[in-house]
Amino acid sequence: MLATHTSVSRDELRKLIEHTNAPCLSLFLATYPPGETQQRAIQMENLLRRGETELAAGGYDRSELDAMLARAWELTDPRVLEEYQGVGLAVYVAPGLFRLYQVAQPIYDMVVVGRRPHVKLLLTTPEVVQSFYVLAVSKNRVRLLHATPRGLVAMPLPDAPRSLSDALQTDMLGRQAQRHVSASTRGGASGAMYPGHGGGEPDEKADIQHYLQLVSSAVHKALHQSREPLVLAGVDYLLSIYRAVNDYPYLAGAHIAGSPDHLTDEVLCAQGAAVLASQLHLTSPDDEERFQKLVQHSPPRASANLRTILPAAHAGRVARLLVASDRQIWGWYNPADGTLSVHETPMPGDEDLLDTAAQQTLLHGGEATAMPAVKVPGGEAAAFLRY
Numbered sequence: 001m002l003a004t005h006t007s008v009s010r011d012e013l014r015k016l017i018e019h020t021n022a023p024c025l026s027l028f029l030a031t032y033p034p035g036e037t038q039q040r041a042i043q044m045e046n047l048l049r050r051g052e053t054e055l056a057a058g059g060y061d062r063s064e065l066d067a068m069l070a071r072a073w074e075l076t077d078p079r080v081l082e083e084y085q086g087v088g089l090a091v092y093v094a095p096g097l098f099r100l101y102q103v104a105q106p107i108y109d110m111v112v113v114g115r116r117p118h119v120k121l122l123l124t125t126p127e128v129v130q131s132f133y134v135l136a137v138s139k140n141r142v143r144l145l146h147a148t149p150r151g152l153v154a155m156p157l158p159d160a161p162r163s164l165s166d167a168l169q170t171d172m173l174g175r176q177a178q179r180h181v182s183a184s185t186r187g188g189a190s191g192a193m194y195p196g197h198g199g200g201e202p203d204e205k206a207d208i209q210h211y212l213q214l215v216s217s218a219v220h221k222a223l224h225q226s227r228e229p230l231v232l233a234g235v236d237y238l239l240s241i242y243r244a245v246n247d248y249p250y251l252a253g254a255h256i257a258g259s260p261d262h263l264t265d266e267v268l269c270a271q272g273a274a275v276l277a278s279q280l281h282l283t284s285p286d287d288e289e290r291f292q293k294l295v296q297h298s299p300p301r302a303s304a305n306l307r308t309i310l311p312a313a314h315a316g317r318v319a320r321l322l323v324a325s326d327r328q329i330w331g332w333y334n335p336a337d338g339t340l341s342v343h344e345t346p347m348p349g350d351e352d353l354l355d356t357a358a359q360q361t362l363l364h365g366g367e368a369t370a371m372p373a374v375k376v377p378g379g380e381a382a383a384f385l386r387y
Contacts, residue, residue, distance in 0.1 A: 013362055014363065017362065022094070025051045025092070026117050048073065052069065068095060124371065142215055147273065167214055230251050306353055323355075323380070329353045
């Protein structure tokens with residue numbers, strides 16, 4: 001499996017932005033439904049071919065391009081992509097650079113060739129929660145994972161059943177032993193009936209509830225000294241029952257939906273980070289109102305105009321920037337003399353100016369977040385200025 005990052009810290013973003021060895025290929029592969037790895041591999045190949053064509057058109061040596069892109073071509077193997085089901089992928093390739101990021105938030109297929117990495121789509125998953133747990137539970141398997149800044153740890157749950165069938169088998173053996181003792185004590189067979197067993201069809205819901213109670217007790221025992229959030233992963237039916245029997249007080253309100261059995265530990269933690277990020281309301285509901293007030297300030301303390309935002313970002317005057325994740329504004333900006341040129345379609349040497357503004361904001365200690373254009377005051381970019 002290729003070395004992968006499941007979250008992007010501020011330091012990691014800075015290192016990526018500061019990589020200036022051109023050319024740089026930034027490639028984004030959308031999430032595909034589970035089981036469609038063959039189709040996804042074909043799409044990955046198409047994106048790489050498109051990137052190759054653009055790089056070759058720029059006059060770069062073919063043998064050097066082949067060497068530079070060799071690791072990226074591994075992602076056209078469906079067996080490799082099996083490891084990355086359920087998440088989008090962001091791939092950065094340049095001389096001396098190969099980075100592969102898992103992106104749990106929705107992204108779309110895109111290829112950008114430029115002088116520096118295109119990072120805007122990574123800004124949809126900012127690093128918000130440093131450490132958290134993920135409990136992946138199904139009828140077939142139970143996993144407790146701990147995500148920290150140092151990495152990912154699979155935590156043992158010695159007191160939990162390994163699966164629903166394991167819980168039922170253990171429970172049945174215990175009841176048989178109880179009946180044997182009871183029969184021996186009274187000198188005859190016991191006629192006791194137990195919920196969910198005997199006298200008709202098993203009560204599956206009662207069995208599942210019993211199973212999840214055992215899991216919850218084991219999780220509470222393992223985490224009794226922790227205050228970190230726990231994100232559940234599983235089908236809605238099971239998780240609704242789990243929430244009813246849960247003993248852990250720091251359970252996240254949202255969860256990772258769908259069967260977790262086909263997801264790797266790394267993917268589960270990437271999706272867990274996205275769940276927690278969405279719960280923390282990364283943009284406040286009054287952003288539009290606050291933005292409009294600051295625009296009317298004299299002098300203005302906010303702007304949606306790139307002719308104002310770009311020089312302000314380069315000068316370190318942008319405290320917070322919101323940019324559209326689903327739009328690009330192609331052109332180039334010269335910070336030396338303030339020249340700005342905007343084009344309807346990308347031309348050789350162009351950059352996405354929204355991405356440029358975001359990069360400069362981050363490099364100067366500001367915050368930058370990408371979101372759908374409909375959520376951005378002004379539609380494309382909104383800068384909250386320091387002064």
